[in-house]
Amino acid sequence: MAGAKGLWISILALFFPRIFVASKSSTARSLLIGILNFLRSLGLIFSAVLFRYTGFKGILLFSNKEQWEALVSSDLILMKGGSYIFSYGRWKDNLFIYRMLLTPLLGVLLRKKVVFLSHSIGPINGKIERFLTKYVLGRTRAIILRENLSYEYVKHDLKLNGPLIDVLPDLAFYTESQGIKTYKIYKKQPLVGFTIRHWDFPQKKDPYSYFEKYISGITEIIDYIRKDFNAKILLIPHCMDDIVVMQQIYAKFKNPENIFIIQEDYSLVELRTLLGSLSILIGTRIHSNILAISEATPVIPVVYEVHKGYGIMQMAGIEKESIFEISNLDVATLKRRIKYLLQDTSNFHERKCLYAKVTSLREDIPKKIEGYLKGVLCNQRLEMGKND
Structure with a gap:
């Protein structure tokens, strides 16, 4: 069966994969x-x-032998970037944080050198969750965070001082650039992109009503841009779940003229090119914002995870006042920001500033990563962390 084959591959790929690995699975099967x-x-x-x-290298309970042998024989365990370690105290969050920390926990128990590279961390609620997080992170060699809010949380809330703790831009900023040096200005018809996602509002008592407000706000904004600026609207999904939400919004329009849902499966280069062709992007997906900024496209971020959203966008030079929260979408202020960015002179200035900022961010990444890894592998004392 394709489902069984996909499940087996996911188990091989991760020590503790997602519990709900397939949407077509029954609840009982998923629980099992x-x-x-x-x-x-x-x-x-x-x-x-x-x-x-004891030095015994055996592995128990039918886990993947190849993965285990690779872990045992490794000199360095590098936890790749893009992950977000958090828990709001719900059982789903507890399972998630356990899953995220299992591999580095194994590395710590095996006395391996463990490095977290380009992560966001916090908030972490619950005594057990905080204990596990501090136990694992405190025994790593380096924790490289992708924004300043996580840095402050790790240093001053979790109070970790053992490993190197530093800040490096999200690695998505280092993806291959298409070299947008001529700052495009639309002439006839603006092309405005949206990334939209489902969100369950974990800290709200009535998450359904908050999600409905978010959808209603985005729908109103789309209608405003389409009518007041004669713009074409591109709804750009990053996964299949996004398409479901976009179809809900699309269905709200009796006449959805000039609104398009992108259905193609684009490569990274194609996606960057598409985002680079936009007049502006209103982005809920954080990496859509990063890729658009990397192509000097003005972005209006709608953030759903505060540390990750605010931190990364502010690092990219976007002021806090120009960042919007998914749980409190201020439609009137958002409209004013859109109007400002769709003016020719403002659009040009924003693109020029973004290009300069991203160029600066990109230059920092390879040098710092090389320094971190050389220091860890050669047992050098790492002193490149931020100064408090």
């Missing part, structure tokens, strides 16, 4: 998969402790 994955993870932890104190 989750229990099986959890038991496997306990077997891995026991195997790591056994190896630490």
Whole structure:
């Protein structure tokens, strides 16, 4: 079965994959998969402790032998960027943070050098969740965060001082640029992009009403741009769930003229080119904003995770007042920001500033990563962290 094959691949790819790995699975089957994955993870932890104190390299509970051998024989475990370590105290969050910390926990138990590269961290609620996070992170060699809010949280809330803690721009800023040096100004018809997503508003008592307000606000903004600026609207999904939300919005228009949902599966280069062709982007997906900024396209961010959203966008030079929260979408202020950015002179100035900022961010990334990894592998004392 394709579903079973896909499930098996996901188990091979991660030590503790997502519990709900397939939308077509029944709840009972998904729960069974989750229990099986959890038991496997306990077997891995026991195997790591056994190896630490006896040198026995065996692995328990039918986990992936190749992954285990790679972990045991490694010199460095690099936790790739793009992840967000957090918990609001819900059971789903607890499972998520356990899943995110399992591999570095195994590395710590195996006495390996562990580095977190380009992550966001916090908030973390709950005594057990905070203990596990501090235990794992405090025993790594370096924690490289992708924005300043996470840095402040790790240093002053979690109070971690053992590993190097530093800030590096999100690695998406370093993706291949298409070289947008001529700042395009629309002449006849603006082309405005949107990235939209489902969000469950984990800190709100009535998440459904907040989601409806978000959808209504975006719908009103689309109608405003289309009518007042004679603009074409592109709804640009980043996953299949996004398309479902976009179709809900599209269905609200009796006459959806000049509104288009992108259905193609674009490569990274194609997506960057598309985002670079826009007059502006109103983006809820953080990496759509990063890619658009990297192509010098003016962006209006709608953030759903505060540390990640505000932190990364402010690092890219976008002022806090120009960033909007998904739980409190101020439509009137958003309209004023759109009107400002769709003026020729404002659009040109914004593109010029974005291009200069991204060029500066890109230059920092390779030098710093090389320094981090050389220092860790050569057991050098790492002193490149931010000064408090």
